[in-house]
Amino acid sequence: MHNITRRRLLGLMGMAPLAGGILGANGVDATGAANTLADSRAAGGTNMLAESRAARERIHKRYFPDVMLRTQDDKQVRFYDDLVKDKIVTINFFYANCEGICPLVTSNLVKVQKLLGERVGRDIFMYSISLKPEDDTPAVLKDYEKMHEIGPGWKLLTGKPGDIELLRKSLGFTFPNKVIDQDKSQHIGNVRYGNEPLMLWAACPGMAHAKWIAESISWVIRS
Amino acid sequence: MYFNVLGEKVSRARYREMIAAAKTRRELIAAGLTSRRDLLKMGLLTAGGMLVAKSGLSARAYGQTLTPTPPSGGSNDLCVPSQQAASPPTRAFIEPLPIMPSASSVPTLNPFPTLSPNTAAGESRTRDHQLFNRFIQGAKFYNVTQHAIFVSQSPDLPTQAIWGFDDGVHATSPGPTYVNHYGVPILVRNNNALPPVNQNGGFGIPSVTTHLHNGHTPSESDGFPCDFFEIGHFYDQQYPNVLAGFNSDHQPNGDINESMSTLWYHDHRVDFTSQNTYKGLLGFFLLFNQFDTGDETTGFHLPGFVQGFDIPLAFADKVYDPTNGQLAFDLFNLDGILGDKFLVNGKIQPFFKVQPRRYRFRLLDTGPSRFYEFFLTDLNNLGATNQFFVIANDGNLLPVPVQVTSVRIGVAERVEVVIDFSNFAGKSIYLENRLNQINGQGPVIGQECNLPEILAAGQGNLLLRFDVSSKKVKDGSADPTTQTFYSLPDATATPRIIRTFKFDRLNGQWSINGQFMDCNDIRVHIQPNSVEHWILSNGTGNWTHPIHIHEEEHQILTRNRVPPSLPIERSRKDVTQLRPNERVELFFRFRDWTGRYPLHCHNVIHEDHAMMLRWEIDPNGGDNTLVP
Numbered sequence: 119m120h121n122i123t124r125r126r127l128l129g130l131m132g133m134a135p136l137a138g139g140i141l142g143a144n145g146v147d148a149t150g151a152a153n154t155l156a157d158s159r160a161a162g163g164t165n166m167l168a169e170s171r172a173a174r175e176r177i178h179k180r181y182f183p184d185v186m187l188r189t190q191d192d193k194q195v196r197f198y199d200d201l202v203k204d205k206i207v208t209i210n211f212f213y214a215n216c217e218g219i220c221p222l223v224t225s226n227l228v229k230v231q232k233l234l235g236e237r238v239g240r241d242i243f244m245y246s247i248s249l250k251p252e253d254d255t256p257a258v259l260k261d262y263e264k265m266h267e268i269g270p271g272w273k274l275l276t277g278k279p280g281d282i283e284l285l286r287k288s289l290g291f292t293f294p295n296k297v298i299d300q301d302k303s304q305h306i307g308n309v310r311y312g313n314e315p316l317m318l319w320a321a322c323p324g325m326a327h328a329k330w331i332a333e334s335i336s337w338v339i340r341s
Numbered sequence: 342m343y344f345n346v347l348g349e350k351v352s353r354a355r356y357r358e359m360i361a362a363a364k365t366r367r368e369l370i371a372a373g374l375t376s377r378r379d380l381l382k383m384g385l386l387t388a389g390g391m392l393v394a395k396s397g398l399s400a401r402a403y404g405q406t407l408t409p410t411p412p413s414g415g416s417n418d419l420c421v422p423s424q425q426a427a428s429p430p431t432r433a434f435i436e437p438l439p440i441m442p443s444a445s446s447v448p449t450l451n452p453f454p455t456l457s458p459n460t461a462a463g464e465s466r467t468r469d470h471q472l473f474n475r476f477i478q479g480a481k482f483y484n485v486t487q488h489a490i491f492v493s494q495s496p497d498l499p500t501q502a503i504w505g506f507d508d509g510v511h512a513t514s515p516g517p518t519y520v521n522h523y524g525v526p527i528l529v530r531n532n533n534a535l536p537p538v539n540q541n542g543g544f545g546i547p548s549v550t551t552h553l554h555n556g557h558t559p560s561e562s563d564g565f566p567c568d569f570f571e572i573g574h575f576y577d578q579q580y581p582n583v584l585a586g587f588n589s590d591h592q593p594n595g596d597i598n599e600s601m602s603t604l605w606y607h608d609h610r611v612d613f614t615s616q617n618t619y620k621g622l623l624g625f626f627l628l629f630n631q632f633d634t635g636d637e638t639t640g641f642h643l644p645g646f647v648q649g650f651d652i653p654l655a656f657a658d659k660v661y662d663p664t665n666g667q668l669a670f671d672l673f674n675l676d677g678i679l680g681d682k683f684l685v686n687g688k689i690q691p692f693f694k695v696q697p698r699r700y701r702f703r704l705l706d707t708g709p710s711r712f713y714e715f716f717l718t719d720l721n722n723l724g725a726t727n728q729f730f731v732i733a734n735d736g737n738l739l740p741v742p743v744q745v746t747s748v749r750i751g752v753a754e755r756v757e758v759v760i761d762f763s764n765f766a767g768k769s770i771y772l773e774n775r776l777n778q779i780n781g782q783g784p785v786i787g788q789e790c791n792l793p794e795i796l797a798a799g800q801g802n803l804l805l806r807f808d809v810s811s812k813k814v815k816d817g818s819a820d821p822t823t824q825t826f827y828s829l830p831d832a833t834a835t836p837r838i839i840r841t842f843k844f845d846r847l848n849g850q851w852s853i854n855g856q857f858m859d860c861n862d863i864r865v866h867i868q869p870n871s872v873e874h875w876i877l878s879n880g881t882g883n884w885t886h887p888i889h890i891h892e893e894e895h896q897i898l899t900r901n902r903v904p905p906s907l908p909i910e911r912s913r914k915d916v917t918q919l920r921p922n923e924r925v926e927l928f929f930r931f932r933d934w935t936g937r938y939p940l941h942c943h944n945v946i947h948e949d950h951a952m953m954l955r956w957e958i959d960p961n962g963g964d965n966t967l968v969p
Contacts, residue, residue: 158490158505158512166489166502166540169667173543176662181673219848290673293849294421294780306849308675308950316538318546319672320612323850323857323951330859334612337548340538 174317178203181288185281187247190259190274197285201273202314206242206339209310210324211291213250214262219307223324224266226331227309231269233332239271242335247285249302251276313338420790423780428661428682431497433690434806440652441625441686444517445510446481450530454482454577465570466577468561471934472588476526476581483519484509486532487549487622489540494659495682495689498666502542503621504535514687515655515707516606516624520646523582523600523630532575544670545613545620547572552609553626554753555601555736555894555915557585560936563891566611566953567860567937582628585893588933589870598827599894599913600630603653603703603736603755611860611953615678615709615945619670621687623707625653632826633738641826642819643732644701644759650818651701652693656804657684658711675849677710677781677946683774685805692806697766698816699759701732708752710944712784712885712918714776714795715804716747717760719768723798727770730821733757734912737894738826743908747795749776749784751887753943754916756909759821760807767811775801781946783885786921829911832896832928836874839926840865841968844888844919844942844952845880851942851952854968858941858953864969865954866962867931874898875940877917878924886919886947891938892958895927902926916943931958 184198195201210227212220224246231238238244248254254262259274268274276282286292291306293299311334312319318338322331452459456473458466470476490505490512506516521527535547548571552564561568562578570576584595591599608614608622627646629635637645644650658680662669671678682689706713717727730742736755748756762770775796777785787794845852856864867873875895877888894913897905901924905911917925941953954969 158492158514159507161491161502162500164491164500164502166536166542169502170540170542172665173541173667176664176669177543177672288673290671290675291849292675294423294676294782296421304848306675307847308850310673317541317543318538319544321673321675321950322612323847323852325847325850326857326951327859327862330857330861333860337546337612 170317174315177317177319181290183281183284183288185277185285187275187277187281188256190256190263192256195273195275201243201245204315206313206335207311208242208244208335209289210246210308211249211286211305212246213248213302214254214258215250216303218303219325223307223309224268226324226326226328227272228266228268229328230331230335231272233328234335237339238269242271242339244272246272246274247282248274248276249282249286249305251279251282311335311338313340316340420785420792421780423676423679427663428659428680429497429663429666431495431682431689433803434692436496436688436691438652438654438691438693438805439513439686439688441513441515441518442511443520444483444485444508446527447484447509448482450482450484450528454528454530454579459577463574464577465568465574466561467568468936470561470577470579471559471936472581473579476579476583477528479525480579481521481525481527483527483529484532485516485529486534487551488512488534489536490514490621492687494668494684494687498661498689501668502540503668504545504617505621506624514621514623516622518624518653519606519626520635521582521626521628523584523628524594526579526581526583529578529580530575531578533570533572535572537572542667544616544672546610546617548610548613549617549622550576550609551578551606551622552891553578553580553604553606554889555604556580556626557583557599557601557892557933559934560892560938560958563938564606564609565937566609566614566939567955569610585932590930590932596830597630597632598830600633600738600827601628601736601894602633602733602738603627603705603757605655605705605707605753605755607707611858612949615949616670616672618707618945619657619659619678619709620668623655625655625703625705627653627703637817637819641738641824642817644699644818646701648817650699651703653686653703653705654805655686655705655707656713657707658682659684674781674946675950677944679711679778679781683802683804690804690806692769692808694808694810695762696814697763697809697811698814699761699763699818699821701757701759701818703733703736703755703757704748704750705755706750706752708943708945710752710781710946712749712751712776712778712887713774714747714749714784715756715758716773716775716798716801718771718773718798718803719765720771720799721768729761730759731756731909732759732821732824732826734909735894735914735916737913739909739912740828741825742821744821745909747775748909751885751916751918751943752945753887753889754918759818762807762809763816765807765809766813768809770807770809771803772805772807773798773801773803781944782883783921786883789883829896829913830930832898834872834930836928837868837871837963838965838967839874839876840966841876841878842940842954843878843880843968844886846884851947851950853940853952853954856954857951858955860955863937863955863957865956865966866959866964867956868963869935869958869960870930870932871963873929873931875927875929876924877919877927879919879922883921885921886952887916887943888919888940889916889943890927890929890940892934893929893931895929898926898928900925934958935960
């Protein structure tokens with residue numbers, strides 16, 4: 119990759135139009151435009167870094183309840199503090215005896231995990247949250263991990279049903295149609311991926327090609 | 342879910358109380374409507390002195406003013422209001438409408454543009470320009486930089502750090518308006534100088550690809566979603582400004598009946614388009630020719646751009662965080678985002694001083710997800726029917742102007758209208774969106790939800806106030822009833838193939854024919870200069886999807902097997918609304934260029950969640966896949 123230097127870029131930006139400029143050519147008083155050159159480039163006291171820190175906190179409050187969950191290794195973890203904060207993550211929902219899309223999505227994510235290699239567990243963390251926490255005890259999840267040959271750095275999570283439901287709704291894995299929303303066999307198959315400290319969040323279908331999912335995740339890994 | 346100003350979850354009942362209290366008090370005061378007479382006049386006060394519960398003057402979308410008790414018991418998702426936070430109150434109609442400046446060109450570019458990507462200098466283009474030498478001759482150059490800008494969108498909100506376009510003279514959002522004529526090619530150097538991602542204010546990725554929407558543009562300059570480039574890099578986009586057919590069935594200059602007038606540019610970064618456009622990366626791109634000259638004393642005599650009577654209007658609905666007034670984006674929404682604040686050209690509910698004569702307005706729905714139906718409303722005469730003329734659909738002048746009382750558009754669609762203010766001299770009149778939409782799925786269907794599809798006059802979203810001066814002026818523009826524009830290109834040719842694209846949702850995953858967007862997956866190979874029919878079918882029941890196809894325009898042959906009934910739908914299009922349970926058949930003639938382009942839903946939330954596919958015009962192609 120070839121980076122142009124900041125100095126060169128500023129040089130380009132500062133290149134004044136010597137001819138052909140058609141400012142105000144449409145006859146409308148350009149001062150009528152509120153976003154004039156002067157005030158739109160000047161920060162006017164706006165500190166983007168400070169505002170972004172505040173935005174990060176608002177994202178945390180709105181979307182990431184710090185509920186207590188349990189892993190396939192029967193360890194207690196807090197969703198925000200232990201799993202999401204300061205990390206690059208993938209998040210999806212599933213349940214162990216799901217015969218619909220879960221096996222497809224899980225096997226797809228196993229391929230994604232292999233494609234991402236040793237970064238999983240080091241700076242990328244994968245989370246699959248059970249939609250049937252009553253059935254999916256840590257022991258059941260451990261069996262699921264073995265059956266699907268899930269590698270390290272990928273946590274299968276269960277918890278109190280109310281907490282899981284709060285998590286599902288907060289993370290937007292919902293349908294507007296209340297009947298479909300409560301039908302677990304139709305649950306949302308998307309995989310959310312994001313970089314918490316950098317406030318980069320997106321999602322892709324869990325049934326997309328594994329290579330494509332891995333490529334998508336790579337976009338939020340930014341040095 | 343509902344939230345209070347502290348971001349805490351509250352019950353729906355409590356939320357409604359909060360909204361009702363804030364709305365009736367603040368908004369009425371803000372609009373200067375404090376006297377009993379004013380309130381009565383606006384239908385806000387009953388004879389008994391009670392405030393009428395209605396959508397406020399800044400008309401929010403979240404259903405808080407509706408009482409949806411659908412007969413189906415609420416299981417019909419179309420009838421359930423979406424659940425989002427409400428913005429802080431803002432006053433309406435106290436600031437003027439911003440007019441985007443015309444983009445400034447530069448004499449040359451350094452380094453000079455090259456046929457092949459100049460990767461050594463930092464260019465991120467991956468493919469050669471297709472007809473570089475032909476269209477670099479006499480080209481106009483622009484050197485544009487995307488960077489953070491600091492704007493006031495309302496005097497009642499703090500300065501917003503958003504992203505805009507800077508042509509070296511103006512740094513704005515919406516960006517400077519490109520104003521050009523057919524026959525004059527241009528080359529835009531797009532530089533990425535956005536702030537580092539940890540300064541994104543909570544959403545947006547500083548990785549961009551700028552699409553010229555409706556451009557008959559070579560693939561490598563199209564702003565294809567996967568052609569994104571990073572901070573510190575640039576991308577040269579060559580826009581030949583040439584009529585479709587120039588390199589195929591209408592050589593050498595193309596078909597005049599393919600003339601376009603209102604295009605727009607916006608970020609198209611795969612998976613992040615909604616965030617980046619919401620953050621400001623969009624603007625207008627106008628094209629004129631020997632008939633649509635931009636001067637009302639010549640050609641079609643449309644209200645003149647050079648005279649200042651031709652005004653682009655970009656509509657956007659947004660949400661501001663109630664705790665600090667900063668622009669907020671619902672990151673984890675899968676359905677579609679509705680805002681409760683309505684911006685025109687980057688300002689919340691501005692006013693515009695006009696003269697009592699005809700104006701041409703170019704209305705653009707910039708999304709993310711809302712549909713609009715525009716009416717002219719006189720708040721002092723709510724019973725009046727105020728007509729205007731639609732002259733263009735998706736930036737394509739119609740065969741003849743069509744007189745209407747309203748016009749509906751979805752995300753990315755444009756409609757051009759001529760409004761004659763001479764009947765309103767000395768008055769104020771509002772551009773109002775009366776379409777009832779309560780969630781990201783599309784406009785409500787009255788029968789399904791037991792809700793009005795079109796709200797009563799004055800009960801919708803008042804978007805823009807026109808203050809018409811009383812001083813009589815000369816009107817140099819032509820009477821629309823006397824005008825004719827272009828003919829529709831022939832759409833009777835036999836298609837080489839008829840393909841079907843089913844737009845669906847599989848376990849919440851937006852899909853086309855059961856598959857998902859993948860930049861590396863070419864789903865259709867089209868023979869150059871061939872005719873195809875594309876059938877779009879809606880597998881998602883009650884959802885409405887605005888479907889956009891790049892490179893070539895289309896004509897709607899049928900909706901549910903019947904030719905379109907609305908005269909304005911008998912036009913060239915680049916976005917077609919796929920309404921609940923519909924099947925739409927489109928005519929295409931793919932010409933002049935080769936390479937990769939997308940087909941996608943322009944509800945940008947759906948688009949970002951994979952309701953998109955890549956197709957190619959390929960000299961070695963011409964596949965026979967009926968269901969790609």
